[in-house]
Amino acid sequence: MRPAFVAGNWKMHTSMAEATKLARAIAARARGSSNVIAAVCPPFPYLAAVRSELEGSTVLLGAQDVYCEKNGAFTGEVSAAMLVDVGCTYCIVGHNERRHIIGESDALVRRKVRAVLAAGLTPIVCVGELASERDGEETVGVVTAQLSSAIAGLPADDAARLVFAYEPVWAIGTGRNATPDQAEEVHAHIRKFLADRYNASLADRAVIQYGGSVKASNAESLLRQPNVDGALVGGASLDATEFLAILETATRAAS
Numbered sequence: 699m700r701p702a703f704v705a706g707n708w709k710m711h712t713s714m715a716e717a718t719k720l721a722r723a724i725a726a727r728a729r730g731s732s733n734v735i736a737a738v739c740p741p742f743p744y745l746a747a748v749r750s751e752l753e754g755s756t757v758l759l760g761a762q763d764v765y766c767e768k769n770g771a772f773t774g775e776v777s778a779a780m781l782v783d784v785g786c787t788y789c790i791v792g793h794n795e796r797r798h799i800i801g802e803s804d805a806l807v808r809r810k811v812r813a814v815l816a817a818g819l820t821p822i823v824c825v826g827e828l829a830s831e832r833d834g835e836e837t838v839g840v841v842t843a844q845l846s847s848a849i850a851g852l853p854a855d856d857a858a859r860l861v862f863a864y865e866p867v868w869a870i871g872t873g874r875n876a877t878p879d880q881a882e883e884v885h886a887h888i889r890k891f892l893a894d895r896y897n898a899s900l901a902d903r904a905v906i907q908y909g910g911s912v913k914a915s916n917a918e919s920l921l922r923q924p925n926v927d928g929a930l931v932g933g934a935s936l937d938a939t940e941f942l943a944i945l946e947t948a949t950r951a952a953s
């Protein structure tokens with residue numbers, strides 16, 4: 699049985715005071731459960747402070763991005779070892795805002811996945827199509843190409859450590875979420891892709907989150923889909939009550 703995994707992606711939001719308050723509220727009220735994992739991914743400058751707030755709780759820490767080199771003259775960048783050092787367990791890699799706003803290539807995403815794994819962190823590998831690609835019925839092709847590139851040459855032992863997030867770009871921050879059927883179709887495809895590329899048992903154990911305008915009011919129908927194993931939550935994760943309600947829903951759906 700796969701655990702459900704709900705992660706909050708705070709993006710470039712919050713101040714120090716807001717970040718610590720939000721983390722404190724989530725840590726205080728998140729119920730531990732053996733089949734549900736919760737994590738929050740604050741902005742880099744607040745990672746250490748948020749880690750302190752999460753201490754003693756079941757909520758884990760994640761980063762929103764990383765650089766692929768171990769260290770060196772890479773002004774402004776942060777290494778995976780630094781993220782481990784500050785207490786991260788997870789790192790989002792290849793979020794569509796990085797692919798489409800910052801201009802990250804598939805090749806860079808692949809190098810980041812490798813760097814994150816080498817440091818002992820768990821990558822949350824994001825894939826998803828643009829609105830025009832969905833309209834052109836290219837969704838499966840786009841997602842397959844992103845996945846193939848992200849895991850190219852990765853041995854099964856490493857691939858077994860990946861978490862995936864399907865995030866249709868047209869559903870992110872728009873209030874327009876994929877229907878449960880649309881999400882399930884792509885999640886099932888991702889699982890089949892992993893089974894074909896590796897093996898059925900690895901595919902069966904892979905955790906695949908859905909992301910894109912998930913909130914307390916729509917989480918239930920998405921999380922009830924057989925291949926949807928949790929959520930990567932943006933906007934709604936900035937509200938402790940909303941985030942905790944999604945976590946509760948995931949706990950119910952996983953039990």
Ligand code: PGA
Nearest residue numbers: 870871910911931932933
């Ligand atoms: P959203 O963002 O929930 O605000 O749509 C999700 C994400 O980008 O991870």
